[in-house]
Amino acid sequence: MQVTLKEFDDHVAPTLLLASYCVRSFMDDIAQGASSVNDRDLLAEGVNTTITKNGFSEQRPKRIQNWVNGVDNEDDKAGALFGVLWNPQTDSLSLAAVPDLGHAGSDKGRSSSLTLRKYISWLNSHFDPMGLRLEEAMAGRQLLRTAVRSGISLDDPFPAELVNRARALHDTYETARATPRFVEGETLVVACDASLVGWACTVTDCQGTRLYARGGLHDAGMKAGVYHGLSSMRW
Incomplete structure (x- = not known):
């Protein structure tokens, strides 16, 4: 191409x-x-x-x-x-709207039972190559890792704790503020950090408006604590 x-x-x-x-x-x-x-x-x-x-x-x-x-x-x-x-x-x-968490991966309308399959479908519906909502993406991946490590099968319902975390993540995506398309200024601020769980790097202007961000979790084989928050990587 x-x-x-x-x-x-x-x-x-x-x-x-x-x-x-x-x-x-x-x-x-x-x-x-x-x-x-x-x-x-x-x-x-x-x-x-x-x-x-x-x-x-x-x-x-x-x-x-x-x-x-x-x-x-x-x-x-x-x-x-x-x-x-x-x-x-x-x-x-x-970010473009995605199907509601209750509808993800289902042709039968909203279901009261959130399964791993539905959650994966909903999580993968978010396409954010600019990293505008990196915190939510990282929290979503951590939740997925927690579910897989607990032994949940694809069509098993989530326990109440994971359902609550998934709903909180959904609400955070829904209420996220828009980002200016054009940012004035010639100075860029680059910040990077890492922990036992993952790493992240963000590029902003001097006022903190995000222009680009990348991040990821470390290899699943590493021993790491579980992070329950949604905004630890805001600089």
Whole structure:
């Protein structure tokens, strides 16, 4: 895909007479940005033609066309790209909504019994490559590790303690504040830390607005305590 997009940049884009534009790929998603609705549409069609010629295909029904310059144009729709939603009114980003914890992995509606299978389905529904909600992601992984280590099978119900922790995690995701899309300033603050349980690194501006974060748990074979909180890695 990278070779295909370079072909577009070098040979196709110059023929479209576009103003400034941006095309980037991540896994099976392609992000495109332009300075006007007309350029956006030219860009989308040019990229589609190029990738089709090289053997790729675009699922056009899944194409997301965000509002341009805060204006809701006809046939435009705001949607999720790379796991985040853009609110043009506040110019902020937030994680795309996922199914309610009670519905995850079930076609029969909400269930009063939260099983390991449902929890894994719900946890894996969160796509956050920017690490905007890293604390919640880390807490979710720890809860999963606790459940697996306790010997719970996929379709076994969670004990009350794990259900309460999962519900608290769900509520924290639901009430998370949006993150500004654009952050002014030239100084970045990078902070890293680690413990017996895991590690994390975050990049913020001088006011603490997060721009990017990564983290993970150490190998499951290590001896470590169980962390019950949701916000230990806020610097």
